Amino acid sequence: MIAGLAFYLFAFILIASAVMVVTSRNPVYSVLYLILAFFNAAALFLIAGAEFLAMILVIVYVGAVAVLFLFVVMMLDIDFAQMREGFQRYLPVGAVIGGILFLELLLVLGAWRFAADVGDLRLSPTPAGVSNTEALGRIIYTDYIYLFQASGLILLVAMIGAIVLTLRDKPTARRQNIAEQIARSSEVVMAQPAIGQGIRREEILRPLPPPEKPAPKQVEHGGHN
Numbered sequence: 001m002i003a004g005l006a007f008y009l010f011a012f013i014l015i016a017s018a019v020m021v022v023t024s025r026n027p028v029y030s031v032l033y034l035i036l037a038f039f040n041a042a043a044l045f046l047i048a049g050a051e052f053l054a055m056i057l058v059i060v061y062v063g064a065v066a067v068l069f070l071f072v073v074m075m076l077d078i079d080f081a082q083m084r085e086g087f088q089r090y091l092p093v094g095a096v097i098g099g100i101l102f103l104e105l106l107l108v109l110g111a112w113r114f115a116a117d118v119g120d121l122r123l124s125p126t127p128a129g130v131s132n133t134e135a136l137g138r139i140i141y142t143d144y145i146y147l148f149q150a151s152g153l154i155l156l157v158a159m160i161g162a163i164v165l166t167l168r169d170k171p172t173a174r175r176q177n178i179a180e181q182i183a184r185s186s187e188v189v190m191a192q193p194a195i196g197q198g199i200r201r202e203e204i205l206r207p208l209p210p211p212e213k214p215a216p217k218q219v220e221h222g223g224h225n
Helices: 002-023 027-048 051-076 080-085 087-110 118-123 132-143 145-166 178-183
Strands: none
Touching: 002 027, 027 051, 051 132, 132 145
16 A cells, blocks of 8 residues: 555655656756656656666666756756747747657557466566566676667767767967876976066966156246256
């Protein structure tokens, strides 16, 4: 009874937070609702007895992916006014793509068929001496080892592509020369440039000092200065 109530409670919060992720106008709020959805999904995994998947969801997705999303969104400084200006222009294209995805989901759900022995498998007893983590590891690293390695290769290619796309080679950027730092002597010579000259060897120019004001002229008035 308690497990059933907890399941419906976490499921309702999960669906509500997922809807808020899509409908929220502020991307920071969307990421926060996404974190809430991850926590409720982890609670559902715990109720189902999949404690390993629950911990992976919290550690990997909440602790790394969602925090990275939040950091990137806050650092991008998105101009929301400019985004709303192009909404009407790209609305037909977005509607067409959304309709295509909806039709694909209908085709997938329409062709879905449960296995004949799914009821027997659901009621079958859990093997003794095998934990959930061990059973999952056996399936991934034996039956689906090639697919698992292929997914890792795809993620590696995506990571390399993101690095290449964001890499900018600026000729004016100053880089660290470790060999020159190690080879230099330990004697430190303090430069003492003249006023207004600046340290030209380091390409640091200081502003010139303000010009000196001329001394006021003395005016004689009846023999008095």
